[in-house]
Amino acid sequence: MARKAAADLPAPGRQAPATRKPKAAGKRPAAKSGAALEPDSEAEARSADAPKRPPGRPRNSERDRPDQTRDQLLDASIALFARYGFDTVTTGQIAEAAGLTQSMVHYHFGTKTKLWEEAMLRLMRRRGRLFRAAARDLAGLAPLDKLKVLTQRLIDANAANPDHVRIVVYEATTRSPRLKWLVDNFLAPGFGAFDDAVREAMEAGAIRKAPVHDVTNAVTSAASLSFALHAIVKDMYGVDLGKKYAVRSFSDTLIDILFDGLLATPAPPTRRTRAARPSAV
Numbered sequence: 001m002a003r004k005a006a007a008d009l010p011a012p013g014r015q016a017p018a019t020r021k022p023k024a025a026g027k028r029p030a031a032k033s034g035a036a037l038e039p040d041s042e043a044e045a046r047s048a049d050a051p052k053r054p055p056g057r058p059r060n061s062e063r064d065r066p067d068q069t070r071d072q073l074l075d076a077s078i079a080l081f082a083r084y085g086f087d088t089v090t091t092g093q094i095a096e097a098a099g100l101t102q103s104m105v106h107y108h109f110g111t112k113t114k115l116w117e118e119a120m121l122r123l124m125r126r127r128g129r130l131f132r133a134a135a136r137d138l139a140g141l142a143p144l145d146k147l148k149v150l151t152q153r154l155i156d157a158n159a160a161n162p163d164h165v166r167i168v169v170y171e172a173t174t175r176s177p178r179l180k181w182l183v184d185n186f187l188a189p190g191f192g193a194f195d196d197a198v199r200e201a202m203e204a205g206a207i208r209k210a211p212v213h214d215v216t217n218a219v220t221s222a223a224s225l226s227f228a229l230h231a232i233v234k235d236m237y238g239v240d241l242g243k244k245y246a247v248r249s250f251s252d253t254l255i256d257i258l259f260d261g262l263l264a265t266p267a268p269p270t271r272r273t274r275a276a277r278p279s280a281v
Helices: 042-049 066-084 091-098 102-108 112-130 143-160 162-174 177-203 212-228 230-237 244-260
Strands: none
Touching: 066 091, 066 102, 066 112, 066 162, 091 102, 091 112, 102 112, 112 143, 112 162, 112 177, 143 162, 143 177, 143 212, 143 244, 162 177, 162 212, 177 212, 212 230, 212 244
């Protein structure tokens, strides 16, 4: 006997009607809201009896490739955080950009903050392959050459990976707690490499004495912020800093300015004279 639709079953505590008028054979009752209809086939019956996916759980097809889905979410989040900032971007937007369900964000990372940290780890691993600043990578170079090589590598890394600069700028301008996480885990070693090179060049007499942090800040800012603001350069001058020839031109020019100055010829040394005392009246 066919199962009765849920809408036809008597409510608890009520008796079923004594008689029911039989329905015409071959006709299927119209679907009612909330009514469970009989399956048309054995396949439908199996589908109806299959356990449903609980709310918030990822689909099996998404869970079966965890590494791939993680990478998709991380890449999407890096792009969105760089363009719009952490506070504006939602996990739903990240999932949509990755072509996945929002539940996957929580399944893999739990919170947006944890996703951001994992995305920064992925971003910095890529950056580490571009910006090599360890002592062993600079061994054998003269003090001034070390500073020039570091500057060149920083420019190349920022040109190849401008999302890093944009995210750091956003976190620095908002003074977020994430900035300290970036400084402690990644920025401090890079700045430290520049500090050491600047200090060594000063001690060798290759560059003039100045506060080390001022020199490091000037060099790193010039080598970084231009790529965060590359749209200004493109709109004003038609120069795309994403192109290799433009990066090389900018790098050569910046290094010349930083270490040789803008003057066409060295300025003659000037003698400091003591200011004349006013004559007594």
